[in-house]
Amino acid sequence: MAKEFLSSQDVEFEAIDISTDQKAMNEMVEKTGAMGTPVFIIGSEVVRGWDRGKVSRLLNL
Template sequence: MNDVKVIIYTTPTCPWCRKAKAYLNEKGVNFKEIDVSKDQKAAEELVRKTHQMGVPVIQIGNEYVIGFDKKRIDKLLGIN
């Protein structure tokens, strides 16, 4: 089901990040987590690409989901 690369940008204090990670785990989606509070270069790249300074941001393939948007996550991953 999950052939696409998934990256979730998070911070340790973000409750929506925890919910998003739990949801991806529940759906069996493999993902890479990047803690932007510890990776300044990744944080800068994320802002450059998405113009967002908040987290979570979930990259699914070449698409970005801003926040924990289950409907968009499901659509991009082909989850019904």
């Protein structure tokens, strides 16, 4: 859902599959303290889980 929403809003994003990238998973846990996905880092804000309203506000959509 998140990828579809961001694409429909013409938002560029990088999707990282932490199930296949141990280094990326370690970095995510270090930066966010989160073990689950999705996690969004927008500017200095961290959004854990898919929160369309919060993501939209942070992206000024």
